[in-house]
Amino acid sequence: MSIEVGSKVQGKVTGITHFGAFVELPGGSTGLVHISEVADNYVKDINEHLKVGDEVEVKILNVEKDGKIGLSIRKAKDQPPQQTTQQQRPRSNRGTDQRGGRNNSGPVGRETFEQKMARFLKDSEDRLTSLKRNTESKRGGRGAKKG
Template sequence: MSIEVGNKVKGKVTGIKNFGAFVELPEGKSGLVHISEVADNYVENVNDHLTVGDEVEVKVLTVADDGKISLSIKKAKERPKRQAPKKEPKPEDFEKKLSNFLKDSEDKMTSIKRQTESRRGGKGARR
């Protein structure tokens, strides 16, 4: 398999630095997995995740004109497919809920007005 952007290839970790890991690829080439591309979670120390001699699958991110190859381990992993987003409620459902809310709200406001008016002696209440 040729080393082209987007391809996944197997390689061997040949060196580890504080900024990432060097990986030997097929055809005698090598590339760098930056520390931010080692794992999905925060990586403080590359040695916690990789050791020299590890076989890894990497995804080729870029191939520069000067031959430098940028790689990613985390993007080479198969991700579980996302669940389909939930269907949005139908407009009729929303309209019905809104209508019910407004009716309940009006009923509660009417009830509150009756209670406060009777306490204040409003609307013909005897004193």
Template sequence: MAIEVGAKLEGKVTGITHFGAFVDLSGGVTGLVHISEIADNYVKDVKDHLKIDDVVKVKVINVDKDGKIGLSIKQAIDRPEGHQPPPPQRERTGAGGGPGGGERFNRGGQDRGGRPFNKQSAGRPSYGKPSFEDKMSRFLKDSEERISSLKKNTEGKRGGRGAKRV
């Protein structure tokens, strides 16, 4: 059986990796469903969506010259004309609603640096922990001290940029 791009087929999941799942189509022909082609929403772990021996409907999205077959589960789903999947939902937390209002998006309970944060205390000062403004003012103070120290050290030496000679 010739595999053509755009064909919708049924296959059996034969292997699961961290980057996708291998699907046996028929006659020993195997293709890969990349993790980004498993579902419309974000897939963190393939094992949350698929299991070995699951029968899935897939669409052939590409066939390489070397015989590799790219498959998609999310493109195999029949949708009405003009229907688009809803955008991923992100939970908003924090203070302020406008630009620069301290808005944060919940990414599984983590802030942008990957550190966990507490939804209940978001936007409120936490006593004992310095706020962003406190950290920023401390950084600026330290930075100015370091710059002035560097200037003092380079002015006394010859060859410093625009240094005064004594």
């Protein structure tokens, strides 16, 4: 069986590393499933998802000239239609916080570079003034005796 990019095949996990898992494909060739391609969510420890000897369905992502084969378990799974529409929906949370409310990160509209720079300088000066005021009062202000 020839290995073609985009095809889905069954394979057997032959080795696990901290960065991914090696999968033996039909025909005796071996490919790598990177840890980011194991599951849809963040994978901290690949051993929680795979073990040596597991039979997995993988999608062939790429075949390098030197024979390296890139594989994906998460792309081999059929995605439900609901998830695809959510993924395709553009994300625009500029000017809102995680809960959808307004935040104080700045105006929602377009700002010119000069406006952004002026706002940045003003914020920086305000923070620096506040920092100096707080640290000087704790040290006793200027001219305090050290001792």
